[in-house]
Amino acid sequence: MSGLKLFHTTNSGVTEVPPRLAEVEADVQDLIEAHMETMLGVRFLASEYVIDCVDGGRIDSLGVDENFAPVVVEYKRGTDPGVIHQGLYYMAWLMAHKDAFQNLVRDRFGASAASQILWSAPRLICVAGDFTRYDAHAVREHRRSIDLVRYRYFGNDLIGLETVASVTGHPARARRVRRRAAGTMSARRQDGTLAELAEAVNEVLLSLGDGITRVQRKQYAAYQRLRNFACVCPPQQTKLLVYLKADPKAVDIVPGFTRDVTGLGHHGTGDLEVQLRTERDLDRAQDLFRLSYAAV
Missing domain, CATH: 3.40.1350.10 (Trna Endonuclease; Chain: A, domain 1)
Structure with missing residues (x-):
């Protein structure tokens, strides 16, 4: 009960x-x-x-x-x-x-x-x-x-x-995938900090609460608690794009950091785009991550 x-x-x-x-x-x-x-x-x-x-x-x-x-x-x-x-x-x-x-x-x-x-x-x-x-x-x-x-x-x-x-299904398989992903991330660190940033984003999103599932697609990784609350696209040349279910009208839009993408096509789900370039951006984004997690 x-x-x-x-x-x-x-x-x-x-x-x-x-x-x-x-x-x-x-x-x-x-x-x-x-x-x-x-x-x-x-x-x-x-x-x-x-x-x-x-x-x-x-x-x-x-x-x-x-x-x-x-x-x-x-x-x-x-x-x-x-x-x-x-x-x-x-x-x-x-x-x-x-x-x-x-x-x-x-x-x-x-x-x-x-x-x-x-x-x-x-x-x-x-x-x-x-x-x-x-x-x-x-x-x-x-x-x-x-x-x-x-x-x-x-x-x-x-x-x-x-x-x-x-x-999440196939726990043993999921662990192998995570180990391979971690190895890939380590190998890519020589290419810059975005791979490290992507790994940090993954850790933050998975730590928001219990029962979070990570679903990997070719174009993005979705984080869901019954429904998607965040989608992370592969690193671009200068930034990492995260799409959230937070209502863009409920947050302050900061040019170069957040963007309302309601009605605009993009990979994954969510109407709020967050652009991450540094660990400092990730610190700024964590309240938005929690807001989106709470929304689903």
Whole structure:
């Protein structure tokens, strides 16, 4: 059970708004599917997708996240010890039927989107009324990217989502990638300080909180806590570009340091561009990093 308490404030005092579960599982599913990109950072593809296998079954929701990774979303009204295993079963089916998923993406978002699917990082998001401590432990034992998200309704028009656990798939592989990346960074230090700066940015972003996942694409590295909060592009000749989910209108735009890129095309996600040239710029940017992390 979540420890979050919500209160309605008035001039005469405060009144607690008691949390509640949905009447039926479909209420949660319908709401999230209608607003999936806003609530989960996932573009909706299909609902109750019938899989073609001996045992049958329906995947509650299918989607692609901001980095074009395929996503399976499973919902439960309350606590269900089978939700993780059920979701993993559907993920296994998905990875064995990539053509079917690519056709869904192509039909909805076009051929360009279908060609960018990140098959190396499929995700499972379980949305439920609650999870047990055994669930949180179990996800760490699987070599898949899994997010456990607890929901609660408050009153008639409020819903809260809380990430209970978030793990990155293939931990051993991830360690090898990090070691190779560190070796590459060390080799590149002779070329200047931008490689060192990129390594420092990586350390700062990963240290902002628990459950942060780093997803590597060719054009950028995304840092996410359920949704992307930062995207770092490879070093340019004189600067490192970081894109954040912080609202550009909520910060002071400093020419040469920050830029509002709302509506402008760029790699990664986020409307606030931060330009880093030195360690001093990184120090200046850390409040913006925390602001973006808090926003997701």
